[in-house]
Amino acid sequence: MSVIEQARRARTAAGVLATATRTVKDAGLHAMADALVARTPEILTANEADLAAGRAAGLSPAILDRLALTAERVAGIAEALREMAALADPVGEVVRGSTLPNGLELRQIRVPFGVVGIIYEARPNVTVDAAGICLKSGNAALLRGSSSAAHSNAALVGVLRDAVAGAGLPADAIQLLDASSRDSVKQLMRARGLVDVLIPRGGASLIRTVVEESTVPVIETGVGNCHVYVDAAADVAKAIDIVLNSKTQRLSTCNTAESLLVHAEIADVFLPPMLAAFVAAGVTVHGDDRVRAYSAAVVAATEEDYGTEYLAAEISAAVVDSLDVAVGHIQRYGTQHTEAIVTDSASAAREFVARVDSAAVMVNASTRFTDGGEFGFGAEIGISTQKLHARGPMGLPELTSTKYVVTGDGHLRG
Template sequence: MSEAEDLVKVAQAAREAAAELAPLPRAPKDAALRRIADALVAATDEIIEANAEDVARAEESGTSAAMIDRLRLDAGRIEAIAAAVRQIADLPDPVGEVVRGTTLPNGLELRQVRVPLGVIGIIYEGRPNVTVDAAALCLKSGNAVLLRGSSSAYASNTALVRIMQRALAGSEVPERAVQLVPGQTRESARWLMRAREYVDVLIPRGGASLINSVVEESTVPVIETGVGNCHVYVDADADLDMALRILINAKTQRPSVCNAAETLLVHAAVAPEFLPRALAALKDAGVTVHGDERVRAYSADVVPATEDDFYAEYLSLDIAAAVVDSLDDAIAHIRKYGSRHTDAIVTRSLEAARRFAALVDSAAIAVNASTRFTDGGEFGFGAEIGISTQKLHARGPMGLPELTSTKWIYTGEGQVRG
């Protein structure tokens, strides 16, 4: 059988599984997820053996230590993945929730209820934990999932999907509801992007190049997630001690994630007092500052910033920095260079905070708080599939409700329209 035939077979099976999964109540879905969690722990040796193939191949190809660390699985990480699945099982089921309802003047009872999206395709880079996280979130929300991870984690992903399917085989959830897209070539990913007959929505998880590629090439509806050029703006009326705490946390607490700060903007009125302290603290934390000419005046350690630096999502201990003359200049800078993920203002002025929140067009606005809080868990949603930076369907952290659509149900007693 050719790769194209394999792809169609898998997609058709996912479509059939989605129809079987959609009407299931919460209990069988939760039971299936707990079976998956137990199966993953029981198969720890099998997973580690498969993962070792991927790690060895990555080491031979000269992959960076940081990327290999993201790829690597051990007993502790497998237990953490299983624990995350159990946590998803404990979350409320969004399917069937009544979003709104009313009785119309003609007596019809009208309800808008949450329903699964159907078949969700996930295209993602080399983190095997995403394979399980995405599958668990999709199953809990009543969706079948087609997983297309990177070739660098193919052996790991194959083992993880095989183990999840074994666990589902003894449950009420069809094992075909979780499937790995066949093939490791670019063509299999491109096929998934164009499989409108089978796939209801596509979610890319990874860096800017992956997301842009999927958005530009896909004919399947796409929810963009992840790219985060997040800003911290220190206003003229900021508490500078607070601003310093927020900046250091936003940049250094975990620099490799999408809600880490990538750009610092400082109002000219407080720059002489704030920047010497901020630059020293960033240096002590190992951060390289890429600054404009006005920032460089405060330290010889600042690297000259290019235009590209202000667009950059570094995901490292680097940050761009600029001095601005007004709140409106800060807003204009963010609107030009930002990625509409998360942007923060530090200020004691209610008026400035309100104007910033109203005019900065991002999925999340932080007022006197770190950008690092834009996260499903931190918001109290539980697990998330990603953080959407677009406006249609979902925006911000995407938890279980965001993996559903809605349908309208109206019930009458023989009403006809005149």
């Protein structure tokens, strides 16, 4: 089946979802969750085929970690669907309303986009998250995963389609596009009029390609070259814990810290224990000359290092002479995802928050908190680093648009 035909079927399914009640949609989510748990063995068998192919192809440990499913991970993905069912339905929510001076009643309400295309890489959990969040928000999902997860995605979508059909919803609300060639991506990006919005999730190259070549509107999710700045007024023990959690809690996520900036006034007391902690955690530090002076384990950083999203046990580091220099560094190398400051100075925190232009700014907290689940949004479709429509973790409301409903009683404009 061509992508255009799949998009037409998705458009038909979206019409059904747009008027589905919350009760029906939530029943579909619970059915999806139950089916994932019940059919875990076949999902894991398919996933193992992808992992074996990935290992043979020399995929990095970080990519293999993103690709891997276990019974525990499948159970967690299923539980996320159940939690999503408990969230408020955004469709029909009144964003604002008033009675105009002429007596007309004006309401702006949330409505589904319609058909949402998601292009993503090597993360089968995204298949379920995207399908679930689209269903709950009344949208049909066209899923285009990577070839490295083809077996896993096919198994997952098969399970999900059976589940929603059993719950009385159209199976075509969830469809998987062919991942064996790039032609399906090109067709999806050109399906303007059938597909309402595209959301790319993956590396910088994928996102840039979709943004630059798509005729379908795109919500841009960004790579995460996230920074932690340790200010002169930072608590050293607190800073070490925050940096370690930001870097090592999970290496393969976009909200993992990839760069450390340290104020010169605190470097003497902070960097020796911090660098020792990195060595103990198996993290390679790419540092400037001032960082390297504190440990022989630090390797020389290149210009490229400061712009790299490692997604591995590596981090770039530099000593800076002021908060102003730190902000300048972030402006030059950051990706407007998540930046953090560790400081006991309220004025430094205020200045950092005001000047750093990112989707999320953390004060004395790990970068790893930039996440829809951690923010209480439930499963997210991605983290937007753009400024139009949605920014930051995109939950259910961000998967809707709005329409104005105007109610009168024979009103005529003079």
